[in-house]
Amino acid sequence: MTAVIEARELTKRYRRTTALDAVSFDIEADTIYGILGRNGAGKTTAMSLLTAQSLPTSGTVRVFGEDPFENARVLSRLCFVRENQKYPDDATARHALRAARLFFPRWDQALADRLVEDFRLPLRRTVKKLSRGQLSAVGVIIGLASRAEVTVFDEPYLGLDAVARQLFYDHLLADYAEHPRTVLLSSHLIDEISDLVERVLVIEEGSILLDATTDEARGLATGIVGDAAAVEPLIGGREVIHRESLGRVTAVTVLGTLDDRERRQVAEAGLDLSPVSLQQLVVRLTQHSSPGAGRAGSAASPRPDAAVERTIR
Numbered sequence: 001m002t003a004v005i006e007a008r009e010l011t012k013r014y015r016r017t018t019a020l021d022a023v024s025f026d027i028e029a030d031t032i033y034g035i036l037g038r039n040g041a042g043k044t045t046a047m048s049l050l051t052a053q054s055l056p057t058s059g060t061v062r063v064f065g066e067d068p069f070e071n072a073r074v075l076s077r078l079c080f081v082r083e084n085q086k087y088p089d090d091a092t093a094r095h096a097l098r099a100a101r102l103f104f105p106r107w108d109q110a111l112a113d114r115l116v117e118d119f120r121l122p123l124r125r126t127v128k129k130l131s132r133g134q135l136s137a138v139g140v141i142i143g144l145a146s147r148a149e150v151t152v153f154d155e156p157y158l159g160l161d162a163v164a165r166q167l168f169y170d171h172l173l174a175d176y177a178e179h180p181r182t183v184l185l186s187s188h189l190i191d192e193i194s195d196l197v198e199r200v201l202v203i204e205e206g207s208i209l210l211d212a213t214t215d216e217a218r219g220l221a222t223g224i225v226g227d228a229a230a231v232e233p234l235i236g237g238r239e240v241i242h243r244e245s246l247g248r249v250t251a252v253t254v255l256g257t258l259d260d261r262e263r264r265q266v267a268e269a270g271l272d273l274s275p276v277s278l279q280q281l282v283v284r285l286t287q288h289s290s291p292g293a294g295r296a297g298s299a300a301s302p303r304p305d306a307a308v309e310r311t312i313r
């Protein structure tokens with residue numbers, strides 16, 4: 001795949017805080033990424049650097065092979081939509097959309113009009129009087145209708161209710177299928193976007209913890225479902241990152257993969273292998289990487305197996 005963004009030894013410091021610490025990664029063309037991690041992990045800092053909203057302390061960013069900072073050729077091909085986007089006090093939703101139409105050369109007005117109707121956005125209302133959900137809709141509409149070759153959504157859709165968020169996901173997938181581009185989604189709603197994203201970048205404490213396809217990430221853990229009495233002997237010595245029980249039936253997710261012998265044992269015991277929740281995996285991986293992980297009641301918590309260790313950066 002062709003990399004549209006290349007970050008090399010990218011570092012950003014704010015006084016005594018290192019938000020990003022010498023990270024290197026590529027963002028591939030025509031791919032939907034999930035940028036995942038906890039609050040303060042460095043996600044917004046990374047996206048701000050990639051879209052030339054701020055300058056790195058050290059390291060380089062290349063977008064379409066060029067330095068994006070104050071580079072009109074590059075910036076017109078980028079769209080960065082953030083939750084706390086600022087607008088002039090007297091600007092209406094209509095003004096915001098008209099300004100975006102002037103900036104983005106691939107802007108699709110017909111799509112914008114459909115989105116305004118679907119999200120029920122009051123165009124004549126000033127932005128400062130919009131509800132949080134309506135303000136989120138402004139950002140979502142701009143991000144989708146811009147059809148920018150690289151579009152970054154830094155959780156602007158969190159103000160939307162469940163119905164409106166599903167509208168956003170549906171529109172994103174439908175338009176992406178017809179007009180492929182690179183999309184970066186930062187979200188804490190990992191399970192909601194897990195079927196949308198093709199690759200995940202997990203950032204933890206300013207470092208890249210995981211850079212993999214969604215399928216590769218899910219392959220770092222294994223789900224087993226069946227009779228509890230049969231499940232327990234098979235998971236001995238493995239770290240259970242999630243467990244649910246209903247009567248005698250237990251569903252567990254264990255960190256690591258099963259070898260051929262273990263898979264035969266699962267089949268012989270009448271158990272099933274189940275898909276792994278991306279959210280469960282990300283939560284547990286970030287817990288592993290945190291200072292003091294394994295303390296506070298979990299001192300015996302084992303490390304991930306060797307295959308997982310090789311994939312975690």
